[in-house]
Amino acid sequence: MTDAAADPVYKDIRAAILAGELQPGAPLRQDEIAKKFGISKIPVREALRRLEVENLVTFERNKGATVRQYSEGEVLQLLDIRIALECRALELAIPNMIASDFSDMRTHLTDYAQRTEVAQWSEMNRRFHHMLYEPSGNQPLLNMINDVEARLGQFLRVLVSTASGLERPMREHNDILMACEAGDIKTAVAALRQHIETTQKEVAAFLRRGG
Amino acid sequence: MTDAAADPVYKDIRAAILAGELQPGAPLRQDEIAKKFGISKIPVREALRRLEVENLVTFERNKGATVRQYSEGEVLQLLDIRIALECRALELAIPNMIASDFSDMRTHLTDYAQRTEVAQWSEMNRRFHHMLYEPSGNQPLLNMINDVEARLGQFLRVLVSTASGLERPMREHNDILMACEAGDIKTAVAALRQHIETTQKEVAAFLRRGG
DNA sequence: CTTGACAATATCGTATACGATTTGCAACGA
DNA sequence: TCGTTGCAAATCGTATACGATATTGTCAAG
DSSP states (O other), rough: OTTTTTTHHHHHHHHHHHHTTTTTTOOOOOHHHHHHHHHHHHHHHHHHHHHHHTTEEEEEETEEEEEEOOOHHHHHHHHHHHHHHHHHHHHGGGGGHHHHHHHHHHHHHHHHHHHOOOHHHHHHHHHHHEEEHHHGGOOHHHHHHHHHHHHHHHHHHHHHTTTTTTTHHHHHHHHHHHHHTOOOOOHHHHHHHHHHHHHHHHHHHHHHOOO | OOOOTTHHHHHHHHHHHHSSOOTTTTTHHHHHHHHHHSSOOHHHHHHHHHHHTTSSSSEEETTEEEEEOOOOHHHHHHHHHHHHHHHHHHHHHGGGOOOHHHHHHHHHHHHHHHHOOHHHHHHHHHHHHHHHHHGGHHHHHHHHHHHHHHHHHHHHHHHHHHTTOOOHHHHHHHHHHHHTTTTTTHHHHHHHHHHHHHHHHHHHHHTTTTT
């Protein structure tokens, strides 16, 4: 973060992994990356180590770094973590929501519903969820949600564009938002929880069929 | 982890921070650490960067690393995260608990109650909580709980030995364990939640009095 | 005595260099 | 043909070296 040379490397590689441009298992050669950015290996290594701690990259001694591959079980476990973090975030956020928050979210959902490009669904979905949690004001919590999101990213992007269509999530998003507007924390949290649990079931089914 | 030279540095400094030997704000000089371990600065930097991503250390450009200082608000927010993660972990763990888990926890609590050394309370408390969550089998979740625990460590160690005594936590621990033995997820989670919320209130009070 | 400018020192960040390990390939023998 | 062995190239991990930046101490002017 404070590190001039490593920072662009970190950002670029991270973005490439999240966008799916770098597939799991892809090797990340230090010299190659260093040359590309016109720097030495040392800041490159620091960027890669950082991604390692974020669980996006794996190091093997004397073999270097590769884009991390998640097992099926881990994906389901990460969704359990999402349930924990996001339900709590929503619970904390609802009492802080104001009129403009609701209208922003409504606008976003309307926009979302009209998008036909499958590629954008994933990003818009992500954005809606974050709008729900931001009023919590709990930055460490929001950061953790982002981290988990990043780890699941590759996987869910594929899933969203195949398994679940647009209708079911949209309906559930609406239900959650309505409960928020009513200030009904219990209902909203229950709806969010079910929303993520359904995703979890879809992932499980997707994997069973050999995704 | 895969990194021979940096690993001992990482472990040592991390342990020193968690044990409170390195106070928040304390500078971590690279050359000094390197000499102490008989290595160069480069692996030292990697160890420190790793601790930075774990939020235990802060870097300032051209000023180096210091042990991170948490603000009062952040401590309370981290406790909100504990509520999220630990309640979920317990929920997932209870269905997997077997007789030996219960007896291990009972034994531990009995042992705990007889300790008179305040210094040990914090560690025994930590251990009990982890025994509750381990049967969840969700390793990524357990790792996150550990991370949050580490960030709160310095703070709670002080608190446990001052604000709350031994009686109240022990009673609550007992309540949680009894609900687990009864297989009553709802009651157990509610009790755990209240347990952490009480800690949160104690921290808030402690800070208000200028801890 | 205080304050500001400047020099000396300490510390950091990273490029370069090099030994260590792994990987790819080719020559050889079964 | 196929598996082995050994060498060459690729890649890694880290020590050393050095320019850049921050910190500290000194001295002169006010």
